[in-house]
Amino acid sequence: MHCRVAGSIAQPAGVTSLAPPVAPRETIAAISTPVGEGAIAVVRISGENAVALADQIYRGAEKPSAFPAQTQRLGEIVEDDQLIDQVMLTVHRAPASYTGEDLVEISCHGGVLVTARVLETCLKAGARAARPGEFTERAFLNGKMDMTQAEAVMDLIRAQSDLALRSATEQLEGRLGAEIEALRAQLIEMLAHVEASIDFPDEDIAPDQDAKLSARLEAVRQRMRDLLATAGRGRILREGIRAVIYGPTNAGKSSLLNRLLGYDRAIVSEKPGTTRDTIEEVINLRGIPIRLLDTAGLRDSDDELERAGMDRTEKSLSSADLLLQVLDHNAPKPPAFDESATDQIRIVLLNKSDLPEHPDWTGHDALRISCLEENGLHGLEGAIFEEIAQRHLRPESAVAINARHRDCLARALASCDLAAGTMEAGLAPEYMAVDLRASLRAVGEITGADNVEEILNSVFAQFCIGK
Secondary structure: OEOOOOOOOOOOOOOOOOOOOOOOOOOEEEEOOOOOOEEEEEEEEEOOOHHHHHHHHEEOOOOHHHOOOOEEEEEEEEEOOEEEEEEEEEEEOOOOOOOOOOEEEEEEEEOHHHHHHHHHHHHHOOOEEOOOOHHHHHHHHOOOOOHHHHHHHHHHHHOOOHHHHHHHHHHHOOHHHHHHHHHHHHHHHHHHHHHHHHHOHHHOOOOOOHHHHHHHHHHHHHHHHHHHOOHHHHHHHHHOEEEEEEOOOOOOHHHHHHHHHOOOOOOOOOOOOOOOOOEEEEEEEOOEEEEEEEOOOOOOOOOHHHHHHHHHHHHHHHOOOEEEEEEEOOOOOOOOOOOOOOOOEEEEEEEOOOOOOOHHHOOOOOEEOEOOOOEOHHHHHHHHHHHHHHHOOOOOOOOOOOHHHHHHHHHHHHHHHHHHHHHHHOOOHHHHHHHHHHHHHHHHHHHOOOOOHHHHHHHHOOOOEOO
16 A cells, blocks of 8 residues: 655654764655555655656756755656656755655656556666655654654554544644653653762762652653553554444344444344354544444354354454443343443443333333434444543543553653662662663653664554655
């Protein structure tokens, strides 16, 4: 898949470039728009020789090397004097470009073949095909953004809801990076003071008064805890709530899926056991992506395929964030009906409320709906949103860490906890310095201040080619 996001990247407030400009690299090229027919497609070229390469393949009133920066000209892409396409070509000169290098963007006609020919012409002129995420990787390595902003580019592309888009935008603007840099600054200040007291014992530099240093350390630990608490929200914003629709056969699970989606996705039949496999679709509920899984009905069965479907249902239930238990309002309470508390969000739905209520459900606290007449579905959406908002989302803040940030912060917090234990035990300041250094390294991995090659490879391998 090819994709592209335009626009400049803001540095976190008060933070200077995290990486010095690097030595010139190979010139790379890639298609940065989705494959398929469209009005236009964009081919990007970046590197030391990007503009010189454009001079070779572009024919117009003037050569790209003569273009003023950030200007666009109409011309032609040619190969051996053979016209490939009429294009608009833009030159962005280093360092004022997305990658921090000389960057050329060719806007050509959006056909699959013509776009491929334009890229092929660039490669024949000396460019190398870009790896996934290599344009954004170069932006990071050239100090145009920190690692959290680079990850936000992918989150922005993949956003499935307004809240996810807002979270990615705020991270792209540097809000999370600024939070992390503030933590680093506090750790560096504490570490500097502790190490000064170790290196210059004759200068009578105390590692702060115990109470003061302890308070500063506790403030850092609490901020780390607060950020770690956003991990669940970050996963939901990026991946969506995993909601499993389950219950006995013929209760109306597939009908509920169809009503929530607004179209017939699952086959509905009066014959029990129609659904043999899990069906997954995504809806957007007030800015939150909900991944709905319709599952095989739970009952005793000798049918091998139906039992396999029920095994998948059980596995889906164990990994769900939200359980939508659908039961028949007109039927007796199932023998296996379990009302015990669970750590997962569970909403009990009594479907077929257009039929008489069975005495077993009298006074039962459940949401009554009718998929046939579409009664109660608006109330269901409200109940889902309320439960999610209470237990997963704080709408006032869209900043949320991802799994990699969580791992780094967890290690940083563990080291700070050890430092606090060292203080309480009255051990030598050298022990505290070791723990603070470990915490500082872990925090630095989040923004890429500690430039670890394995982290770079892991992050940018998830990008699409051309971004």
